[in-house]
Amino acid sequence: MSIFEYDQEKHIKLERKQAWEEGREAGIAEGRAAGIAEGREAGIAEGREAGITEGKAAGKAEGEKLMLTKLIQKKLLRGKTPAQIAEELEEERPVIEDIIKKYF
Numbered sequence: 001m002s003i004f005e006y007d008q009e010k011h012i013k014l015e016r017k018q019a020w021e022e023g024r025e026a027g028i029a030e031g032r033a034a035g036i037a038e039g040r041e042a043g044i045a046e047g048r049e050a051g052i053t054e055g056k057a058a059g060k061a062e063g064e065k066l067m068l069t070k071l072i073q074k075k076l077l078r079g080k081t082p083a084q085i086a087e088e089l090e091e092e093r094p095v096i097e098d099i100i101k102k103y104f
Helices: 006-079 082-089 094-104
Strands: none
Touching: 006 082, 006 094, 082 094
16 A cells, blocks of 8 residues: 555544444453353352242251151050041141051
8 A cells, every 4th residue: 555545534433443343342241241240149149049948948847747747656656546646636637647657
């Protein structure tokens, strides 16, 4: 290219355009990375909270079942029938029978 063909204004516009595109691409990449990190943190927090909630519910249910099982055992040792136990514990008879079959 000869010196007479050089257009400084055109050259500056081209460099600005290229710099703008590079900045735009860098901004998109940074934004994407930040969004992924933010989403990951939110997902972990949500998962942790759900796990704690589910764990508490499961633990409570397991504790209630264990208590019911102990009460059934005590009543069986006293010679009570499944029907009597169900009535005294205010539980459905099939629930009591299932526990008896499973544990006794």
